[in-house]
Amino acid sequence: MHLAIEVIELSFEHFAEAAFGLSSRDAQVVTAWTGLILMAYLATKLLQKVCVAAKYAIAKAPARLKELKESAVSYSVGHRLELVMAAAAIVVYLTL
Numbered sequence: 001m002h003l004a005i006e007v008i009e010l011s012f013e014h015f016a017e018a019a020f021g022l023s024s025r026d027a028q029v030v031t032a033w034t035g036l037i038l039m040a041y042l043a044t045k046l047l048q049k050v051c052v053a054a055k056y057a058i059a060k061a062p063a064r065l066k067e068l069k070e071s072a073v074s075y076s077v078g079h080r081l082e083l084v085m086a087a088a089a090i091v092v093y094l095t096l
Contacts, residue, residue: 009031009035012027012031012034013027013028013030013031014027016030016031050092051092051093053089054089054090054092054093055093057085057086057089057090058086058089058090058093060086061086061089061090064082064086065083065086
């Protein structure tokens with residue numbers, strides 16, 4: 001993955017040098033800022049998806065907890081993990 005990113009960065013730098021007549025240093029600066037902006041955008045989109053998942057988990061948590069309590073099966077590791085994930089989703093949602 002890291003190697004693929006490096007190849008893309010190097011290709012972008014060479015393109016910027018050839019297309020816009022930038023020096024090597026200027027092309028590196030443009031590439032760095034472009035990468036930073038792109039990563040910030042992708043992080044924002046990922047955070048939006050996490051918020052949607054957290055809202056869904058919060059909406060479903062009371063019904064799922066009631067269902068788990070009413071079931072005759074004791075809490076398994078999967079149920080505990082599900083409860084922990086629901087609690088984590090609630091915490092993430094409330095801190096945003």
